[in-house]
Amino acid sequence: MADVDDGMRGLVDMDRLRQRFDNDDELLGEIFRVFQTETPGRRAGFEQALAAGDMNAVTHLAHSLKGVAATMFAEPLRQVAYDLEMAGRAGDTAAVSRLAAVLLRRLEATNQYVAGLF
Template identity: 40%
Template sequence: MNLVLTYRPKMKTNDVINDIWLKSMASTKKEFLKKLFSVFLRDEPNRVHKIRDALQTGEMDKLKFLAHSLKGAAATMGADRVKEACLDLERSALGGNTDQAYKDMLVLEHEMKSVYDFMSEFIK
């Protein structure tokens, strides 16, 4: 099977949460959005921990699966930078590139902290 990875430029936005998505949700569904953010804050740190564990133990298939699943959760929440970081990590895992995966993991953890901080503040 030939797998072709295409180049995708890095995001140019500085928004932790996609501004267009956030405005559309917050304008009519603010309480629902707070609940979504609360669930994300409750559940996703554990998934990030599992991603780190999979990387440290060299379980690249598990790493790829976990990064892919977090990518979907991030996309649902408008966390585009986290989504992109997960995509990079998923690609590194798919290619078996452990060194790059560690670099991608650092980016993911940084972006997740930004999302956690944003969501926590939004909920207040």
Template identity: 35%
Template sequence: MSNELFNEQAFFDHLGGDRELGAEILGVYLTDAPARMGSLLEAAKTNNLSLVIKYSHALKGISATIRAEKVADVAEAVELAARHDHLEKVKEFLPDIARELESTLKVLKDYLGI
């Protein structure tokens, strides 16, 4: 499977083809990404741009690690908006990042058979 939601080939190439390690990392992502998204939403709700930066950056990083490119791209857009003090722009991106994360989590669960 190679698409913007989860680029399997790029992910496993990065890991030297280690499927066991890959499955472990994907399992961690399934737990961590929703938690970071929840923290990001809470930070935006309370207008805390420094925390928006922190959690969007973290979500971008873990998404890029597994090659979940759409989530990483939108998280980066959120981070950049927050770094430029554009709270309204941050809030405009939140439905997009939530949708992309939900789609990605579904793809990963299907991939892992859970």
């Protein structure tokens, strides 16, 4: 495993992830490659939904990302995706706007973190 910035270590709980997947580095590498491949599309989807004011799409995208983040034990990303999903369901446009900015930053940070792992 490559060295990564200590400030980014909390983005993914590698101990729990390794335990869940029986220390299978090949499988973890594949999971991270898929995440990296899907990240630009997820970002674009959020940006388009936000620009269109499409709360249903924002809610759906946040829900989907929440599941991906949970699978990867990426708790900071999972938590903001959950918060954004709930704000979208409530129709709270101010919270959606604020949380979407946080989510996009965490999505990028998580993507950069996993890029440095394998």
